[in-house]
Amino acid sequence: MEKETLYPKLAEIVNNIETVVVGKRKEIILSLTALLAGGHVLLEDVPGVGKTMLVKSLAKSVDTTFKRIQFTPDLLPSDVLGVSIYNPKTMEFEFRPGPIMGNIILADEINRTSPKTQSALLEGMDEGKITVDGITYNLPKPFFVMATQNPIEYEGTYPLPEAQLDRFLLKMKMGYPSHEEEIDILTRAQHRPPIEDLQPVITVNELIVLQDAVKNVFVDETVKSYIVSISERTRTHGQVYLGVSPRGSIALMKAAQAYAFIHGRDYVVPDDVQFLAPHVFSHRIILRSEAKYDGVSPQDVVYSIMTTTRVPIRR
Amino acid sequence: MILERKTLEALLVHLLVFLLLCEWLYPLKRLAVDINLPIFIVFLILCFLLSYFKFPIPANLLIVSLYIIIMMNFYHFKSPGPGLFWPNEIFADLFFNLDLLFAQEWFYLTNSFRTLLLFILLGLTVYLLHYWVMIRKFAFFFVLITVTYLAILDTFTPFDAKFAIIRTFLFGLCGLGIIAYYRLADREQLFHVRIFQGKGLLLLMGVVFFTTSLGILVPKAGPKWPDPVPFLKSLNTNPDGGERRGEGISYIGYDEDDSYLGGPFLPSDTRVFTVYSRHSQYWRIETKDVYTGKGWETSAEEHFVQVEANEERIPIYHVEDEFLESELYTAFVEVAAGKDHVIYPYGAEDVQLGATPVLEENESGTRRKITGYLGKGRRPYFVDPVKEKLDFGEDFENYSMTYRRPSYDISRLRSVRDASGIDENFLQRYTQLPEQLPERVRELAVQLTADSDNWYDRAKDIEMYLQSFEFTYETEDVAIPGEEDDYVDQFLFETKKGYCDNFSTSMVVLLRSIGIPARWVKGYTDGDIIDRTIIDYQLFEIKNNHAHSWVEVYFPGVGWVPFEPTKGFSNYVQFYMEIETDQTTEQDVVDEWELPEEHTQQDFNQFEMDEGTDGASGSGEASFWNRLANFLFVIPLLIVAVLLFVFRHKWLPLFYIVKYKNKSDWHTFQKAYLALVSCLERAGLQRETGVTLRDYARKIDDYFHTEEMTKLTSLYERLVYGNGSVTGEVDWYDAWERLMRRTGRE
Incomplete structure (x- = not known):
C-alpha cells in the first residue's frame, strides 16, 4: 500500500502534515480519507500522543478555520452551537455563533460532557446544519469533526451510545511512536513548535472539488458484493451481539472510494476495503459479553471475518 | 533441505534407494528371465547420478535416451556398420511392437521392446522415488513393497529371498532413519543440522545394527501354515497319486535314499517310463528291510550278482509256483532319458534287454497290434538279492519282461497263523524294529488285530485301519519327524496325515510289531493309459507322480503277498477263494479294480475344497486372466494419465x-x-x-x-x-x- 503513489495534491497535504506529526502516515491518510468522504473521525487514545497536533496541522494545511472545543461535564449546548444575545443598540437578539461554526473541529474528550451537549454536536455532524432559537444555520463546508476520547478514564464520563457512534465514519487510534520516532519528536520539541510555520497547501474550494471527485470513484459490483458480504457476516458472527447496519456498509464504500482516490485510482480494489473495514466497522459492532470477557476486540472480529471471506478475483 | 541439495547425505540416501531398487532386479535373473542384469544396474546408477546432480530434465532425458539406444543397439541389434546412433532397426522394431500393443498381442512382443519397456519403467521409478524420498521424505511404502515383493517371490518361485530380505531390511532401515531425521529437522525448521554431526548417525547405526542382528539371531517359529504353493497347486491340479522321497519340499520321483522320510513334496509330471502291458499292475524296483525310526535302510550293502541268460526265472521275488498263473505275458518297457533303474512286474520270469515291440496297423488304421518284437537276444543281467533290485550293467532304453501273474488263494493265506516253518534268520530280518519304537505302536497293532486269528486277516485289519477315515491322504502339510519322534508313531498318533510312505511304513511296522514278517517295497503304480488302440495291450505312461511305496507280507508256503495300505490306491493283486457254502460274503475273485481316485476316499472337507477350487481353476480362471490381460492395455494409459495429473x-x-x-x-x-x-x-x-x-x-x-x-x-x-x-x-x-x-x- 505504501508504495502506491498518492494523488499529487493530497500527497502534498500528507507531506506537509508529516513535517509536524512524526511517523503517523497511516493515521494522516485515514484522516484525509474521512475528510474527503465527508465523514468524521473518532480518535480514541491516551492523552499526549499527538491527536491535537494531527488535527491542527490538517486544518492548517487545508487553509480552513480550525475550532477546538474542550468538552467538560458542565459544557452546555449553547457553548457549542452559539447563543443569541440581546443587542441593546439594535434592540434585537443577535446570534453569536459557537465554536461549531468552523471547517475543522477538534472535539476533545467528547465523552466527558453530558449527552445533551454531545447530541448538539452530533446533530450538526449528521445534518450539516444547526437550529438555534428556531433559526436554522447551515454549517460551513467542508465540515469535518475529529472527536477524541480517552479509553482509560471512565469515571465521570458519558460513553457515546451506539446510535451516535454511527455518525463517525471511522474510528482510529494514534498509538505510541517508535523509539526512533520519539527521539525525533524530542529533537523537534527543542525548537520552536513547527506547527507555527505550517503553510496551507490547498484551499477550501479545491478541497470541495476533490470531495466531489471522490463520489465518482468507481465501485465494481464484485467489490460492493464483497463489502456487503463482510457486513452480513458481522451480523451472523457468533461473538457479535449487534452487527453492522447498511449505513455501515455505505460508510465503508464511501471511505473506500476516498481511500482509492487518495491513492490515485478511480476504482476501488478489495485491498481498500480490507484496509478500512476494521476502522469503519469496529465502532459499529457490539460484542457479546462473553466475547468481551475473553478479551476479543471488535477489530479481531472484523479481521477474522475478512480472512475467511472470499475476495473476488474475477468479474 | 539437506537432502534436496548435493550433500553427502543425499548421496547416501540415493545409494540406499539404488540398492533397494536393485533388489527388485536381482530376482529377475534367478527367475530364468533372459536378462542382462549389468546393463540395467548401470542404467539405474546413471539415473540416480543424474537425479543426484539435478541435471535439467531435457539433459536428463537426452542422456538416458542415449544410453538406452546404445545398449539396445549393442544387445538387440548387433548389426555392425552405420547407424550406431540412429539405428533404423530400433524404430522399425518400435513400430512393430506398438502395433502389437494396440492389437493386444502381448506374447509376440519382441525381447528388445520388452527391454525398452523395462528401461522406461526403471527410469520412471527412479524419478518417482526421487520425488517421494528426497522431496516428500517418505520412503516407508517403498521399503514395505520391496519386502512384500521379495516375500511373494520367495513363496511362489524358486527364488530364495533369505539374504535379499536381510539386505532390504538393512538398507531400508538406514534410509528410513536418515529420511526421518531430516523430516523432523524440516518440521522444526532446523535447516542446517546434519546427521553426521552429533549423535544422530551413531544412534541410527545402533538401532539398525541391534534390530538386524536381533532379527537374524533370535529363534524363529516354524511356519504356522503349510507352504502355500503346493497347497494352491493342489487346488489347481488333480493330485495324481504320486509320492516323494527326501527332505524338505522336494519334487516327487524315485529316489534311492529313504533314510529320512517325511515332509511335503511337489508333484512332477515328468515321464519316466512308457510301458506296453496287458494289465494294470504295480512295478517294483526294490525293497528295504531295516526300519530305523526315521526311514528305511537295507541290512546289507548293495551287491549285484550276475545272472546268466539261461537262468529260468529271475531270482528276486519269491512266490510259490502254484500261486502264479500259467499264462506267460510280455510287457515292453521304454525308459525316459536319464533313468537308470529297472522296473519289473510281479511274477517276472525273464528280462530281455533292448527289446522293442513291433506294431502293425490293421486295414482301417484304427487299431494296432503287437506282432512281435525286435531284440538283442537274452543277455546276462545283474540282481541284488537283498534289495531285490535288477540292473543291466549298462545303459538301456528298452527292455521287455515276461511275467506270470500271481493269484493268491485266500483260504491258503488264512491258514497261516504263526511263524512256524520260517527260517529264524529270515524271520528276524523281516520283523526287525528299532528299540526305541514307542510301545503304543505295538499296543495299537494288538488292539487292531484282536479279532483275527490268522496273518492274512490281521494284515487286512491293519490295511483297512490305515485306509479308514482316521487318516488323510496329504502331500503338502506333512510333518518331518523331529529328533525325538518316530516316523510311524508320529503319523499314527499325531498327524494322521501323509502319503504312501507314511501308510506303507506304518503297516510294515505294525505287522512286524505283532511278529508278522513284512517288508517295504518301492516302485511305481500302473501309470496313466495313454493309448487304448493296441489290441490286447495298453500303453501306459508312468510319470514321477506315480512313484509309490507299499507293503509285502511273507506267508510261509505261499511267499510274498503285496498289500496296499495307502488311502485311495489299489494294487491290482488277485486273490481268490474256493467257494464254500457258508462263506457267501467272499467273492470268487477279489479283484480290486478300482482306479486310484483319492477324492472318493479322502476326508470330506478336503473333497469339498478340491471341488470348489477345481471349478475356479478351470475355464473360469482362464477367462478371468484373459479379461485381465485386456485391461493391461489400459494400465499404462491410466498410469500416464495419473502422472500427467499429478x-x-x-x-x-x-x-x-x-x-x-x-x-x-x-x-x-x-x-x-x-x-x-x-x-x-x-x-x-x-x-x-x-x-x-x-x-x-x-x-x-x-x-x-x-x-x-x-x-x-x-x-x-x-x-x-x-x-x-x-x-x-x-x-x-x-x-x-x-x-x-x-x-x-x-
Missing part, C-alpha cells in the same frame, strides 16, 4: 505459455492472469481465501524476488475492479511468461 504443475505452464503466445489484448490477459494464479497455486503457493490479489502478488514477488507479479496484478486490478474502460493493447506477455516458467520449475 505433475500437471510441471507441464501446464508450458502449455499456457504456448497457448497465449503473442497475445496482448486485455481479454486474453484476464485468462492468462487467472491461469498464472492457478499454476502458482498448484506449484504450492496457495492464496488463502481472505487474501487479496495485491497481497498475494507481494507474496509471490517475495518468493521469486521479482516485482513482476505486482505489476501484472495492478494491471489485472484495473481490468477487474475498474469501470471497464480498458482498451487497446497492453504489454503483459513477457513478465507473465517469466513468471509462468518459474512456476513450472517449482
